[in-house]
Amino acid sequence: xxxxxxxxxxxxxxxxxxxxxxxxxxxxxxxxxxxxxxxxxxxxxxxxxxxxxxxxxxxxxxxxxxxxxxxxxxxxxxxxxxxxxxxxxxxxxxxxxxxxxxxxxxxxxxxxxxxxxxxxxxxxxxxxxxxxxxxxxxxxxxxxxxxxxxxxxxxxxxxxxxxxxxxxxxxxxxxxxxxxxxxxxxxxxxxxxxxxxxxxxxxxxxxxxxxxxxxxxxxxxxxxxxxxxxxxxxxxxxxxxxxxxxxxxxxxxxxxxxxxxxxxxxxxxxxxxxxxxxxxxxxxxxxxxxxxxxxxxxxxxxxxxxxxxxxxxxxxxxxxx
Amino acid sequence: xxxxxxxxxxxxxxxxxxxxxxxxxxxxxxxxxxxxxxxxxxxxxxxxxxxxxxxxxxxxxxxxxxxxxxxxxxxxxxxxxxxxxxxxxxxxxxxxxxxxxxxxxxxxxxxxxxxxxxxxxxxxxxxxxxxxxxxxxxxxxxxxxxxxxxxxxxxxxxxxxxxxxxxxxxxxxxxxxxxxxxxxxxxxxxxxxxxxxxxxxxxxxxxxxxxxxxxxxxxxxxxxxxxxxxxxxxxxxxxxxxxxxxxxxxxxxxxxxxxxxxxxxxxxxxxxxxxxxxxxxxxxxxxxxxxxxxxxxxxxxxxxxxxxxxxxxxxxxxxxx
Numbered sequence: 001x002x003x004x005x006x007x008x009x010x011x012x013x014x015x016x017x018x019x020x021x022x023x024x025x026x027x028x029x030x031x032x033x034x035x036x037x038x039x040x041x042x043x044x045x046x047x048x049x050x051x052x053x054x055x056x057x058x059x060x061x062x063x064x065x066x067x068x069x070x071x072x073x074x075x076x077x078x079x080x081x082x083x084x085x086x087x088x089x090x091x092x093x094x095x096x097x098x099x100x101x102x103x104x105x106x107x108x109x110x111x112x113x114x115x116x117x118x119x120x121x122x123x124x125x126x127x128x129x130x131x132x133x134x135x136x137x138x139x140x141x142x143x144x145x146x147x148x149x150x151x152x153x154x155x156x157x158x159x160x161x162x163x164x165x166x167x168x169x170x171x172x173x174x175x176x177x178x179x180x181x182x183x184x185x186x187x188x189x190x191x192x193x194x195x196x197x198x199x200x201x202x203x204x205x206x207x208x209x210x211x212x213x214x215x216x217x218x219x220x221x222x223x224x225x226x227x228x229x230x231x232x233x234x235x236x237x238x239x240x241x242x243x244x245x246x247x248x249x250x251x252x253x254x255x256x257x258x259x260x261x262x263x264x265x266x267x268x269x270x271x272x273x274x275x276x277x278x279x280x281x282x283x284x285x286x287x288x289x290x291x292x293x294x295x296x297x298x299x300x301x302x303x304x305x306x307x308x309x310x311x312x313x314x315x316x317x318x319x320x321x
Numbered sequence: 322x323x324x325x326x327x328x329x330x331x332x333x334x335x336x337x338x339x340x341x342x343x344x345x346x347x348x349x350x351x352x353x354x355x356x357x358x359x360x361x362x363x364x365x366x367x368x369x370x371x372x373x374x375x376x377x378x379x380x381x382x383x384x385x386x387x388x389x390x391x392x393x394x395x396x397x398x399x400x401x402x403x404x405x406x407x408x409x410x411x412x413x414x415x416x417x418x419x420x421x422x423x424x425x426x427x428x429x430x431x432x433x434x435x436x437x438x439x440x441x442x443x444x445x446x447x448x449x450x451x452x453x454x455x456x457x458x459x460x461x462x463x464x465x466x467x468x469x470x471x472x473x474x475x476x477x478x479x480x481x482x483x484x485x486x487x488x489x490x491x492x493x494x495x496x497x498x499x500x501x502x503x504x505x506x507x508x509x510x511x512x513x514x515x516x517x518x519x520x521x522x523x524x525x526x527x528x529x530x531x532x533x534x535x536x537x538x539x540x541x542x543x544x545x546x547x548x549x550x551x552x553x554x555x556x557x558x559x560x561x562x563x564x565x566x567x568x569x570x571x572x573x574x575x576x577x578x579x580x581x582x583x584x585x586x587x588x589x590x591x592x593x594x595x596x597x598x599x600x601x602x603x604x605x606x607x608x609x610x611x612x613x614x615x616x617x618x619x620x621x622x623x624x625x626x627x628x629x630x631x632x633x634x635x636x637x638x639x640x641x642x
Contacts, residue, residue, distance in 0.1 A: 027466040078429060082422035101403035101469055105462050112458040115436060119451040130440040134433055141430040145348040148422055
C-alpha cells in the first residue's frame with residue numbers, strides 16, 4: 001500500500017509530459033500552460049488509491065487517473081471563463097492570458113484528450129468506466145449551472161445548496177475513487193461504500209472551506225478571509241444564517257448584503273456568531289465526515305489497507321480547526 | 322440500398338427525442354432548443370451510408386450517427402460563442418438567447434452525451450471508432466483555432482487556408498463516412514478511399530460556398546450574397562486574388578479592404594473577375610470533386626452500391642453553377 005504523498009509524487013511524474021500535439025501552438029500551448037500551473041492532483045490519486053484498496057495498481061488505472069485530471073482541468077478552464085476569474089493559483093487564467101475563444105477551445109480539446117486516455121483502457125470493465133465517467137461529467141456541468149442559477153436567485157435553500165455542492169465538487173471525488181475500485185475488481189457493495197465515502201468527504205470538505213473563508217486563520221488558510229462575505233457568495237454559513245436568524249438579525253443581515261460598509265465582514269461574522277452558524281457548520285462538517293468514515297469502515301477489506309484513505313480524509317478535512 | 326433522402330428521413334425520426342435529462346432545465350432546455358433548430362443532418366446520414374456501402378445498417382451505426390450529430394451541434398454552439406454570432410438558421414443562437422455561460426455548458430454537456438451514445442457501441446471495432454472520433458474532434462478544434470488565427474493575420478497562404486478548411490469542415494464529413502464503413506466491416510484500402518472521398522468532397526463544397534457567396538444567384542443561395550466581402554472574410558477568392566493580382570489591382574483591393582465604400586461588393590467582384598479568380602475557383606472545385614469521385618470509383622464494391630454516395634456528392638456540389 002502506498003501513501004497519498006507517495007502516489008502524488010508518482011502521479012506527478014507520470015502526468016509531467018505534454019498531452020497534446022505540437023501544432024497549432026496557438027491552441028495547445030494555452031492548454032499546456034494551464035496544466036503547468038499545477039495543483040494537488042487529489043482526484044487522480046484517489047483513483048489510484050481506489051484501485052489499490054482492492055488490488056495492485058494496474059496500467060489501466062494510470063490512464064483513467066490521467067483522464068480524470070484532464071477532465072478536472074477542462075472544467076476549471078471553462079469555469080474561469082464563466083466566472084470571469086482573472087487568476088487561478090496566483091497566475092493568469094487561460095482566458096485572461098489568451099482570450100476567451102482560445103480558452104474555450106483549449107478546454108474543449110482537453111476534454112477530447114481525456115477520452116483518448118480512457119480509450120487506452122483494455123479492462124473488461126471498459127464500458128462501465130466510460131458510463132460512470134460520462135455520468136459524472138454531466139453532473140459536474142449540472143452543478144456549475146446550478147451554482148450560476150443560485151448567484152441570480154434571491155434565496156437558496158440549504159438542501160438545494162448541498163445538492164449543488166454534491167454535483168459540482170463531490171461526485172468527481174467519489175467517482176475517482178470508484179473508477180479505481182472498479183478497475184481493482186471491487187464488488188457492488190464495496191463500490192457503493194467507496195463512492196459514498198468520497199461523496200460525503202467532498203461535502204465535508206466544502207463545509208470546511210466555507211467555514212474557513214469566514215472564520216479561518218488568515219496565515220493558515222492561504223486565501224483572503226472574508227472573501228465570500230465581501231462577494232455576497234451564497235455559502236453554507238450565509239444560507240443557514242438567512243434561514244435561522246430572528247427577524248431583527250435577518251433585517252440587519254439583508255441590509256449588510258446590500259452595502260459595501262467598511263466593517264461588512266466583521267459585522268456579518270458577528271451575525272453568524274449570534275445565529276450560531278459557526279458551531280452549526282462544525283457540527284455539519286463532522287456529520288458528513290463521520291458518514292464518510294462509516295462508509296470507509298463498511299468496505300469489506302482489511303482495515304490496514306484503508307490506512308491511506310483514512311489519512312487522505314484527515315488531510316483534507318480536519319476534525320477541529 | 323437507401324437514398325440520402327430516405328436515410329435523412331429515417332435519421333430525423335431516430336434523432337427526434339430529447340437526448341438529455343429533464344433537470345436542471347436551465348441547462349438542458351437550451352441544449353434541446355438548439356437541436357430543435359434542425360439542420361440537414363448530412364454527417365450522421367453519411368455515417369449510415371458509409372455503413373450501407375459494405376453491409377446492412379447495424380444498430381451500432383445509429384448510435385455513432387447520433388454521436389456525430391451531437392458532436393457537430395456542440396461545435397456549432399461553441400463556434401457561435403467565439404464568433405459572437407447572433408443568429409443560426411435564422412433563429413437566436415444559444416448564447417444570445419440564454420447567455421454565454423449557459424451556452425458554454427450546454428455545449429460541454431452535449432459533447433459528453435455524444436460519448437454516451439458512442440459507449441453504446443458493442444462492435445469489435447469499438448476502440449478504433451473512439452480513436453477516429455477523438456482524432457477528428459481534435460482536428461475540428463484545431464481548424465477553428467486556425468480560422469480565428471487567420472482573422473487576425475495580415476496574409477494567409479492558399480495552402481494554409483485549404484489546411485484550415487480541411488480541419489474545420491472536411492475531416493468530420495470524411496470521418497462520418499469512415500466510421501460507418503468501419504462498422505460495416507470495410508478493409509483498409511476501402512477505408513482509405515471512403516475517407517478521401519469525403520475529405521475532397523468537403524473541400525469542393527467549401528470552394529463552392531465561397532464562390533456562391535460572391536457570385537451566386539441571391540434567390541438560389543439563401544444567404545446574403547457578398548456577405549464575405551463586406552466582412553473582409555478570408556475566402557478562397559480573396560486569398561487567391563491577393564496572391565495573383567498585379568500591383569495596381571492589389572493596391573486597389575487593399576484600399577477596398579480598408580473601406581466601407583457603398584460599392585465595395587461590386588468593386589471587389591470586378592477585381593476578382595479581372596484576376597480571373599471566378600474561373601479559377603470553378604476549376605479548383607472541379608479538381609477536388611474529380612478527386613472525390615476517383616476515390617469513390619476506387620472503392621472495391623459493386624458500382625451500383627455507390628449510387629447513393631454519388632447522388633449525395635452531386636447534391637452537395639454542383640458541377641456547374
